[in-house]
Amino acid sequence: MDQFISDYKDLERLKAKTLRSVARKFALSGLSLAASEKYLEKPRVQFLYIHHVFKDEEKRLDALLKRLSKHHQFISYDDAVHKIITGTIDKPYITFSSDDGFKNNLRAAEILNRYDAKACFFINPGIVCETHFDKIKKYCTEVLEFPPVEFLNWDEVAQLQQWGHEIGSHTMMHMNIATASPQAIADDMHQTWQILNERCGQMKHFAFPYGRFFHFSEVGRKAVFDAGYTTCATAERGCHINPARPISAKELCIRRDHTVLGWDLNHIMYFLINNAKNATVSNNFYPHGFK
Numbered sequence: 001m002d003q004f005i006s007d008y009k010d011l012e013r014l015k016a017k018t019l020r021s022v023a024r025k026f027a028l029s030g031l032s033l034a035a036s037e038k039y040l041e042k043p044r045v046q047f048l049y050i051h052h053v054f055k056d057e058e059k060r061l062d063a064l065l066k067r068l069s070k071h072h073q074f075i076s077y078d079d080a081v082h083k084i085i086t087g088t089i090d091k092p093y094i095t096f097s098s099d100d101g102f103k104n105n106l107r108a109a110e111i112l113n114r115y116d117a118k119a120c121f122f123i124n125p126g127i128v129c130e131t132h133f134d135k136i137k138k139y140c141t142e143v144l145e146f147p148p149v150e151f152l153n154w155d156e157v158a159q160l161q162q163w164g165h166e167i168g169s170h171t172m173m174h175m176n177i178a179t180a181s182p183q184a185i186a187d188d189m190h191q192t193w194q195i196l197n198e199r200c201g202q203m204k205h206f207a208f209p210y211g212r213f214f215h216f217s218e219v220g221r222k223a224v225f226d227a228g229y230t231t232c233a234t235a236e237r238g239c240h241i242n243p244a245r246p247i248s249a250k251e252l253c254i255r256r257d258h259t260v261l262g263w264d265l266n267h268i269m270y271f272l273i274n275n276a277k278n279a280t281v282s283n284n285f286y287p288h289g290f291k
């Protein structure tokens with residue numbers, strides 16, 4: 001394929017339908033019927049992570065925001081963090097984020113703007129402004145395991161900020177922190193911090209690439225805060241409720257629910273209902289024995 005992907009249906013076509021994904025779809029259909037939206041009234045902070053908004057997903061994002069607005073107050077990423085660490089979660093809140101800096105973040109932001117919803121976009125400065133197709137294809141294939149897609153340029157990053165969205169760091173070139181050396185991690189954190197501070201102003205937020213606990217480490221977490229960031233996010237499912245005591249931002253392990261707009265809206269809601277139902281104060285922390 002020698003062109004950038006622009007539709008979700010093309011992405012679906014490229015992905016082999018595994019037995020697992022088919023099985024999950026059936027399981028979710030049954031579960032979502034039983035799930036009650038009443039759980040969504042629980043005071044909590046939900047972070048939603050929307051990786052891409054391709055052309056054929058734009059209407060779905062609008063529909064999702066409309067549905068979410070029934071139960072949640074939309075707040076900025078910064079405010080969401082503040083609510084948790086100060087233990088001032090008094091109603092259901094939701095905030096949005098996206099990783100990897102695809103150009104379609106711009107369309108996502110335009111749709112979020114209609115609802116006055118704010119997002120934090122975690123970008124990789126090493127790929128911002130890259131337009132060379134072969135370089136992008138190599139990066140997407142080898143690093144992101146994704147078809148070639150267009151990336152934001154710095155003017156577009158500035159546009160996101162002008163609309164009131166936040167910019168966060170996702171390492172220079174999507175580093176797998178679990179396998180990188182401590183020195184390489186520290187160097188990358190500082191370099192990314194410097195570039196993003198110059199381009200975008202005071203950096204606060206960091207989301208580690210790939211996002212699962214096993215893609216991260218205690219060494220990585222320390223490097224994030226040593227470089228100057230004040231928060232660190234995963235892409236592990238869950239939501240946050242008031243901690244039993246005020247906690248520091250360094251202790252907070254932000255959980256974000258990965259959402260694909262191509263999924264059935266009821267299935268997306270099912271994940272959020274499940275989070276609300278199962279939320280515990282321990283969700284605010286890294287798991288016990290985290291290395």
Ligand SMILES: [Zn+2]
Nearest residue numbers: 099100209210
């Ligand atoms: Zn990523």
